[in-house]
Amino acid sequence: MMKDVQTLYQHGTLALLVPGLFDGTITTSxxxxxxxxxxxxxxxxxxxxVIINGQAFQAAADGTVNAVTDEMTMPFASVHTFDSQLPTTPVAAMTMMAFTAWLKQFAGLKNAFAGIVLTGTFNHVHVRVAPKQVKPYPPLTTATASQPEFTRNDVTGTVIGYFAPELYAGVTVGDFHLHFISDDRQFAGHLLDFAITTGEVVTQVLPNLLLHLPTDNADFMHAxxxxxxxxxxxNQAER
Ligand SMILES: [Zn+2]
Incomplete structure (x- = not known):
């Protein structure tokens, strides 16, 4: 079967997290x-x-990185099939803000979704990790009001995430939503900032959005x- 390298598959929406719909509604497998x-x-x-090479890892709020097993569930996730045929583009030394501004220009990211995979050596990486909540779940802004942050210097690793047009903010995160995982799989999280020394990026424009909603979940259906x-x-929770 031909691999579908054109589809962004998304389970759940960012908007459903806002009122605190944190039930896991899709298995990792x-x-x-x-x-x-x-x-x-x-x-x-x-x-x-972070899902990389078909393997899922969890950055936990205690700073550890753990393998995600098949039966573990998620309320929100975005995946695509990496297209290994695409060219890689060298990335010069720059900050995350400079990188995202440059990539938008370079790859023409404006009105379509794109998967981003950036591998490289980083001077500095700054992430945060959402802490686990228990039922009854609080709203997203309460749950994410205080989130542990972690930094690592001189680390090799991969940035994985998406660009989405602002039009789809609510369905997902508008603009860039990037996570990081180190090559040694010891450091990961939602990216707040980085300074890359050298690296290469693959930008995979994704013409299709396949949105899968958790219709078996009564809380979601009634919220x-x-x-x-x-x-x-x-923006308060995700930026
Ligand atoms: Zn994130």
Whole structure:
């Protein structure tokens, strides 16, 4: 079967996390049938997930990185199948802010989704990790009001994530949403900042969005998503 390298498969929406719908509604094994590369969070907003080469890892709020097993579930995740045919582009020394600004220009990221895979050597990496919540779940802004942050200097690793047009903010995170995992699999999280020394990036424009909603979850089916202030809450929690 031809590999589908054109589809962003997304389970759940960022908007459903805002009122605190943190139930795990897709198993990792199911998710991995839709892609080998991506990001997400575990049930209960338990940490930051990075999917690389078909393997899922969790950055936990205690700073550890753990293998995610097949039966573990997620409320929100985005994956795609990495296209190894795509060219790699060298990346000069720069900060994360400079990188995202440069990549938008270079790859023409504006109105379509794209998967980003950036491997390299980093002077400095700064991540945060969402702490696990218990039921009854609080709203996202409460859950993420205080999040452990971690830094690492002189580390090799991979940045994985997505660019999404602002139009889809709420469905997902508008603009860039990037996670990091070190080559030694000891350090990971949701990226706040980095300074790369040298590296290479693959930008995979994804024409298709396959949005999979947790229709078996009664809380999701009945929840009121408050559109007023939705993006404010998302930006507060995710930036
Ligand atoms: Zn994240």
């Amino acid at each position: 199911d998710l991995l049938t839709h892609g080998d590369t991506g990001i997400g969070t575990l049930a209960g907003l338990d940490g930051e997930v 009121d998503i408050d559109l007023q202030g939705l993006n404010e809450s998302i």
